[in-house]
Amino acid sequence: MGLIAKYTLGLKPGLTIILVSLPLYIYAWFEFRSYFYNGVHGVLVSSFFIDYFHSLTALHTPPILISSITGGFLLGAGIGMMLLTKASAGGVDLLALILAKVISLNVGIIILIFDSVVVLFGWLIIQESTLIYSGLMVGMVGLTTFCITTTFSPQH
Template sequence: MICLLQKIASIIIGSMLIAIGINYFIIPNHLVDGGIIGLGLISKYTLGLQPGLTIIVLNLPLYIYAWFHFRSYFYNGIHGVLASSFFIDYFHPLMALHTPPILISAITGGFVLGSGIGIMLLTKVSAGGGDLLALMLTKVIQLNVGIIILIIDGFVILLGWLTIQETTVLYSGVMVGMVGLTTFTITKSFST
C-alpha cells in the first residue's frame, strides 16, 4: 500500500513539475525538449495544438506496441504520460506570466523538468514515449539506452530548429543538458 501511495505521489508531483517547467519556462521562450514532449512542443509552436493532447496522440502507437510486446514498459509508463499530459494542458495559463530571460529559463526550466522526470523515475514511472522507444530499440539494436535517447533528443531538437525560427538550438541544448543532469542526480542520489 505504501509503495502504491509513493507511486501515485511521484506521478502527481512529477507531472506537476514537468507541466510548470514546460508552461512557465520552456514555451514562452520557444525552447524545444527532446523526445515526444519535444514533438508536442513543436506542434504547439507550428500548429497551435495543445501540447499535452499531442503528446498523448503521439504516444499512442508506442504504447499500443508496448501493450503487445513489452507489457511491463506499458504499465510503468502509461500513468505518467497521461498525468503529465493532463497537467501540461491544465497549467497552460502559466505561459501568460512574465518569464525570466532565455538563459535563466533554459537552466531553471531544465532543472524543474528534470526534477519532475527524476521523481517519477524513482518509482519506475516514465513521462514520455521517447524513453519507451529507446528501451524497446535496445532490444533490437545493441546500443546503450542513453545513447539512443541522446540520438532521439538530438533529432527532435534539430527538427525544432529547422521548423521554428524562434527556436534557439544553443539554449534548447542547455535546457536538455540541465534536464539530463538533474534527472541523473535525483535518480542516483535517491534510488534505493
C-alpha cells in the first residue's frame, strides 16, 4: 500500500505505512496490548529504513526475477520469525496477527491474501512486468511466512 501511495500521490512509502498502520495500532492498544508493544518499534524502524534507503534504488540492481524470489524469501523469513514472537512490522502483519487469533487461520495465509489483493489493485497504476514480479515476491513472502509459522509454532 505504501508503494501504491508513492506512485499515485507521491508520498513516501515508509510514512504511508505508518499512517495506514495507525488505526491498527490504536485498536491493538485497546484490544491486544502485547501486539502493540511488540510491534510499534517494528513499524517505526522499518518505515524509517524504507524511506532512508529509498535512494539506493538508483544503483545497479540484480536481475528482477532473482530479486523477487530472494527478497520474498528473506522478507518471509524475517516476518515469520517476528510473528512467532507475536511481533510485527505493522500494517498487514499486525492485522494478520489479530485476525489469526480471531479466525484460527495461519497468519502466513492471511498475509498472502491481503498482499495479493493489494497487488491486484496495483494493476491499475503499476506496469505489467512490475506487477508480475510483485506478485511473485508476495507469493514467496506468504509461502515462507506460512512454512516458518507452521513448522516452528509452539503448538507443534
